[in-house]
Amino acid sequence: MQDAKLLTKTIGNVNRPTMTHPLPAHLLWLFLTLAISAAASLHLGLTVYDPATVLGALRGGDETEASLIIATLRVPRTLIAMTTGAALALSGLLMQTVTRNPLAEPGLLGINAGAAFAVTIGVTLFGMSGLFAIGLLALCGAVAATALVFGIALSVGPAAAPANTLLAGVTVAAMLGSLTQVMLLIDETAMESLLFWLMGGFADRGIGPLWIGVPVLTLGLAGTLLLAPALDALRLDDDSARSIGVHVAATRLAALGLGALLAAGAVAMAGPVVFLGLVAPHLARRICGPTPSVASHALLACLLGATLAVLADIVARLIVAPGEAPIGAVLALIGVPVLVALLRKRAEVAL
Template sequence: MIRTLIFLVLALTLSCVASLHLGLRVYAPETVWSALNGGASTEEIIIRTLRVPRTIIGALTGAALAISGLLMQSVTRNPLAEPGLLGINAGAAFAVTVGLTVFALSSPLAIGALAVIGALIATALVFGFGLTLGPSGNTGPILLIGVTIAALLASLTQVMLLLDETALETLLFWLSGGFADRPLIMIWGGAIALPVALIACASMASGIDALRLDDQSAQGIGVGVTRIRLAALTLAALLAAAAVAMAGPVVFLGLIAPHIARRISDGSRGFFHLALITMLCGAVLAVLADILARLIVAPGEAPISAVLALVGAPFLMYLLRSRRAVAL
């Protein structure tokens, strides 16, 4: 466990260092070091004001989405659960679009608040419909419900943007997802949400571990299944909302990171240790994906969600095929 954490911390550190050096222009280590110490040349200002913030936002976004995905997968017992696939990102994006087009709310704080509201409403819709399906609503059908709601909200978002050209110009870049040129005040949302999430994960760890059993067995050992599930899903929605507020809708990170964490961790350690590993995996993946987004279409820059989809889509198909094989 300790070795895994040390390895991931080193990987995250190296990824962040690489993020400061690599891009359309590759900067020498001495230039980066001078920038971090207050250098005033053009290159040093670019590093300090552009690359440092996007690296921090990338790491925080990846960590938040990773823990969000882990919480969803754990309490629903569905390895395919993820904020993007279950419509939570789409709900946050739709709420932000409504706020801008209908109420002309465009401040960073308003965007953050709207993202939280939209994420919570989307979560309530998805899992509310899931509960109407009975016990099976916690497994396969919940994914179909989430994808359907995500598609509906995404369509409504596009319609609203097409009706308001000003909003389209304002939100088009944000809706594509990315870590560059984001309001720095949003960093505080992620910086506050992650420690709170880890504390909450520690307090809920024993209950979530018990949910590995069926609901009746968990209730039999004194676990409040409904309470734990509701608290975990609310926390997952809030983390996804913080990520959307910082970086816009980013998909597949919440799906991939928990599975990687499970494969490199000691499963006997319990949920909280898995949450720590998942958080670091998500941060590393996000920073590496951001570096790749700068390089693969240089001198342009690819949307971060497109880069993640290159890995996430095949991974999702692998998971779907694996579940089908188990079912057969």
């Protein structure tokens, strides 16, 4: 592991461009941006509240309608958006690092679909409900989908072949999505209770899902920082990583497990939310340069993912007011152009 740290430092010194601002400055600016976005989320919506009303609601003791809306609706959805965005960003970063595929993210690799399908099966066939049951089902489905995707990719080519992994993920996501729709058509009662959740979003969730999301995010971030030196070495190639003492298979398996855990926690909180895991790591890479260490990349990606989720939630409230747009549609406005740009870039490199 010491060799991996030394190699990471050497690679960074040689390849990393000089940044205009050091990492602490980036973290500070992103933290401030997240704080401003969270404050805006408490103020903006169908009704716009002034700062005095928001502060009064946060202090408690005020049972006016405005205070109840802020304390019981806007605060939980803002916290869930932040936690979900950070978890999906970190999951996407781990997937991209392990597969060496810049297009990897929980939605495109079928992990979100696996978690959603498991929850649907549990609710429709076994009548399972409750926060703990939903979280456990999402975790089992995410892990199973991850194993299926990478098993298919391994069966047709090298473990880290980007095209194989992405094609397997899209195929599995489509299959599981179709099966989920079939299960909902069979059980109309379950469809009524799950349809809103399956659309993905942060509204009307309550504070309960954070009891799943916050521990999962904490564990995922701690695990990522612990694996960071080995993941830095794994970015080169498997043989180079092995030559300096990195256990490639164990590192890849641990990182995939953390990625699946983070995606499952996000699905349990907010349903299947796409594109955050794709966009946030790439924006973080733009900020800190093309070859950041995994540790610094993870911190920046988490802050960016949380900020993007909160801003998307604000736009979803306002864009079709007095209604509310699906969060997936708002995120697609950002995610689709990024995905197209990445595909074009890869095509140009191939030429």
